[in-house]
């Protein structure tokens with residue numbers, strides 16, 4: 762496998778089928794192209810409304826923008842995240858769904874503040890989680906990490922399920938599961954709890970399939 766970083770695509774080549782892609786400086790023969798889109802939020806409307814924008818529409822942990830009448834949620838929102846203590850913009854179904862509930866709670870709490878003290882705004886502080894299905898396999902991801910992070914694996918894809926624990930400088934930052942059906946769901950859920958609670962179990966225990974992950978929550 763070869764990676765061409767910072768390569769700029771000029772066009773696709775082929776008549777009745779794709780045969781190559783033309784980069785700025787070279788032509789590469791290919792059989793198939795996978796197009797990745799959607800990573801840049803469209804913030805023109807927010808900017809025109811005078812909202813602060815920085816890699817998405819800036820919000821507090823309750824999805825409030827600087828304008829008391831406008832909230833932002835989902836892919837377009839760069840929201841303060843209580844767990845990471847910084848603004849985070851996430852692109853997942855689960856985050857959009859969760860932020861919908863957070864914004865609704867904030868709207869209700871703001872609207873009812875004088876009438877009812879029991880309606881409380883909730884904060885955006887859950888360790889992110891997402892899933893995706895690829896035919897009859899699925900993967901789930903909890904946490905946040907970058908491409909420099911290192912992996913510890915538990916199980917193997919050949920046996921139908923592998924869990925990767927991801928760490929940076931020895932600190933657990935993410936959990937990724939890849940397996941048949943929903944086989945990884947419970948392990949990734951426990952991994953998410955480890956991350957949420959700031960636990961950092963010994964790596965040899967994370968790698969050891971014979972040790973229940975739930976036990977590691979009690980360490």
Ligand SMILES: Cc1cc2nc3c(=O)[nH]c(=O)nc-3n(C[C@H](O)[C@H](O)[C@H](O)COP(=O)(O)OP(=O)(O)OC[C@H]3O[C@@H](n4cnc5c(N)ncnc54)[C@H](O)[C@@H]3O)c2cc1C
Nearest residue numbers: 799806834835836837851852853854855857891892893894
């Ligand atoms: C190909 C693909 C695969 C994905 N797979 C997964 C996955 O497996 N798992 C996962 O968790 N996430 C996945 N995602 C990401 C997930 O779909 C998004 O994170 C989620 O849909 C974001 O929800 P949202 O409400 O923020 O935005 P959207 O779902 O994009 O909804 C925004 C809506 O606003 C409308 N809109 C935009 N501008 C205006 C305007 N000016 N006026 C009125 N309406 C407007 C748009 O038409 C759209 O309907 C995938 C995304 C893509 C593109």
